[in-house]
Amino acid sequence: MxxxxxxxxxxxxxxxxxxxxxxxxxxxxxxxxxxxxxxxxxxxxxxxxxxxxxxxxxxxxxxxxxxPPAPKYGVGLFHTAIVYPERKDLAIIYKRLVEAAYPLTGAANHGVSEALYLDDPDGNGVELYWDKPREVWPRTADGGINMYTRHLDLDSLLSELR
Known part of the structure; x- marks a missing residue:
C-alpha cells in the first residue's frame, strides 16, 4: 500500500x-x-x-x-481535548471551575499549549486548553516540535482576566 x-x-x-x-x-x-x-x-x-x-x-x-465509570487502568479514551481560541478564554473557564469548586486532576504548560485537566462526572478525562502561537512553539535543533510538560502558573492564567 x-x-x-x-x-x-x-x-x-x-x-x-x-x-x-x-x-x-x-x-x-x-x-x-x-x-x-x-x-x-x-x-x-x-x-x-x-x-x-x-x-x-x-x-x-x-x-x-x-x-459505573470505566476502569481507570484499561483500554479506552484517555481524554477529550477541548481547545479554546485564546488564553483569556481558558482563564474564564478556569475561574468558573474554581468558583464551582470543581476539582482539577492537573494543569500543565506544554510549550505549544497550556492545559487544564479534569474528569467529567462519569470519570471521562477532559483537557481544556489553548494553543500558543506557532511562532513561539519550542523547537529542536532540526526544527521539530519540542513539547514538554511543566507547571502551569494558574495565577498568571487568571491575570488574563484583570
Missing part, C-alpha cells in the same frame, strides 16, 4: 461519550463548561456544541445507563 498523509486541514469533528446519567452529563458539559444544547433525544441522548455547530460532543446512555 502506498504511504498516505492526512490532509493538513483535517479536523476531528466530535466525540460521542457513553454516560451513566444524561442530565448529570448535561449539567457538566452544558451547565458548567457552557456548551449549547443542539438536540436532545428524551432521556437517552443529547448533542452539545460551541458556536452553533451541529455538535461537538454527543452524550448517550444507550449502553451505559446507570453504569
Amino acid at each position: 502506498d504511504p498516505y498523509t492526512v490532509p493538513a486541514r483535517t479536523q476531528i469533528g466530535h466525540v460521542h461519550l457513553k454516560v451513566s446519567d444524561l442530565q448529570r452529563a448535561l449539567d457538566f458539559y452544558q451547565g458548567l463548561l457552557g456548551f449549547s444544547l443542539t438536540q436532545r433525544y428524551g432521556n437517552q441522548a443529547a448533542f452539545v456544541s460551541a458556536g452553533g455547530y451541529h455538535h461537538h460532543i454527543g452524550l448517550n446512555t444507550w449502553e451505559s445507563l446507570g453504569a
Whole structure:
C-alpha cells in the first residue's frame, strides 16, 4: 500500500461519550463548561456544541445507563481535548471551575499549549486548553516540535482576566 498523509486541514469533528446519567452529563458539559444544547433525544441522548455547530460532543446512555465509570487502568479514551481560541478564554473557564469548586486532576504548560485537566462526572478525562502561537512553539535543533510538560502558573492564567 502506498504511504498516505492526512490532509493538513483535517479536523476531528466530535466525540460521542457513553454516560451513566444524561442530565448529570448535561449539567457538566452544558451547565458548567457552557456548551449549547443542539438536540436532545428524551432521556437517552443529547448533542452539545460551541458556536452553533451541529455538535461537538454527543452524550448517550444507550449502553451505559446507570453504569459505573470505566476502569481507570484499561483500554479506552484517555481524554477529550477541548481547545479554546485564546488564553483569556481558558482563564474564564478556569475561574468558573474554581468558583464551582470543581476539582482539577492537573494543569500543565506544554510549550505549544497550556492545559487544564479534569474528569467529567462519569470519570471521562477532559483537557481544556489553548494553543500558543506557532511562532513561539519550542523547537529542536532540526526544527521539530519540542513539547514538554511543566507547571502551569494558574495565577498568571487568571491575570488574563484583570
